[in-house]
Amino acid sequence: MAGPLILFRTPYFRGPVPLAGVPDALRDHFTADQARLxxxxxxxxxxxxxxxxxxHDTPKYPGQLWVLWSMESSVNYPRMGDPAFLRHFDLFVTYERSADIWSSYLPPMAQWQTALQVPQPSKPEAAPLVxxxxxxxDGCGRxxxxxxxxxxxxxxxxxxxYRNRTLAEDLGRQSKLDTISRYHFCLSLENSLSPDYVTEKLFDPLLVGTVPVYRGAPNAAEFAPEHSYIDAEAYSGPKGLADYLRHLLQSPAEYAAYFAWRQRPLPDWIEEKLRASATSCWLRLLERVDTARTGRRSGRPALPFGFRAALSARTTRLLRRLGGRQSPPVQFQ
Structure with missing residues (x-):
């Protein structure tokens, strides 16, 4: 196999690592085989x-790049804000626009185009919000x-x-989207208020024809068309927000204005972001690693976290194995 080899040292939430967007012809460049470290x-x-x-006992070999990967808010994972921890990594794959490899929650262009073509769904539910x-x-009081x-x-x-309703038939994600489309508003609350951390919480209702009532990233306006969602923080708390939502329900023209974006082409700046994130982050990482390769150098590997941390990790892992507790193997999906 010509070209770089990228190894996943950890699973993905204790499950298989998703290699979405990587064609079969390039999958040999990615491995979960820890023996190939x-x-x-x-x-x-x-x-x-x-x-x-x-x-903590993972050795780093000469010429090898370490890659930090996370799509979760740095607020909920303090290591991602710790300079002493971050200095061990050479490349970053995260939701942050400043990352070496930006991995976005933005839906692909095809989903936006479909949303622009599909008629506005009816809103038959009695409750205005879902x-x-x-x-x-909950790192932000949501x-x-x-x-x-x-x-x-x-x-x-x-x-x-706060469950007070259940789905009549739960067929997974599509049932959720179909249900959201039946309401005037969707209460979309991120688990932290972190810049660039804009997830499907905003995009799901937006694309199925429901107005998101969004509480999350302070720069969410950089990811959605103008006047397409309601900033839940802009109304002096829940009482002011509830008053505004009732006002919209009594003012059909003002409510309809939140869908005007669907009658126009997507703004150029959104299309630019969609193009930037269209290629799988793993293919972009593969290209970045290939460019950075200068040939593997000989020499002894380092223990970035130190000998004591490595010894502690190995001792703890040995005791767990003796007790019959095994870590899940890394796999791909």
Whole structure:
């Protein structure tokens, strides 16, 4: 195999690593075989799966690049803001625009084009808002915010958080999207208020024809058409927000204005972001590693976290193995 070899040192949330967008012809450049660590040109660590007892003894070979990978908010993973930790990595694959390899939550161009062509769905539900939230991670008070809002305006909640409705038939993601499209508004709350951390919470309702009531990244306007969503932070708290939503329900023309973007071509700046993120982040990483390769140099590997940390990791792992506890193998999907 000519070209670089990229090894994934960790699983992805203890499951298979998604190699979305990597054609079969290039999959041999990626491996989960930990026995090939020495020959790898780059080693990828998924930070939410970082366990010091598993990884502090990972040797770094001369000429090898270490890659930090995370699509989760840095607010919820303090290591991503620790300079002493970050200095061990050469490349960064994250949602942050400043990353070496930007990995975006933006839906592909085809989904935006479909949204521009599909007629506006009807809104038959009695409650004006819908909420899908099951994760308990809450670094910004979103649960308290949604609870306070629900005391002031009806919200149908289908997730584990404040559940008061269930799906008649749950066929997965499509059932969720179909349900969202039946409401005037979707309460879209990120688990942190972090710049650039704009996830499907904003995009799902936007593309199915429902107005997102969004609380999240302070620069979310850089990822969505103008006047296409409601900034939940702009109304002096849940009471002011509820008053504004009731006003929109009584003012059809003002409500309809939130869909005017669907009658126009996408702004150039959104298309530019879509083009920048169209190619799989793994293919862009492969190209970056290939460009950086200068030939593997001989020499002894280093223990970036030090001998004591390595010894502690190996001892803990040995004890776990003796106790029958095994770490999940790294696989691809």
């Amino acid at each position: 020495r020959e790898a040109d780059a080693v990828v660590f998924h930070i939410p799966d970082w366990r010091p007892t598993q990884l 909420l899908f939230q099951s994760a308990l991670i 649960n308290a915010f949604s609870g306070a809002l629900m005391r002031r305006i009806p919200v149908d909640s289908y997730g584990r958080v």
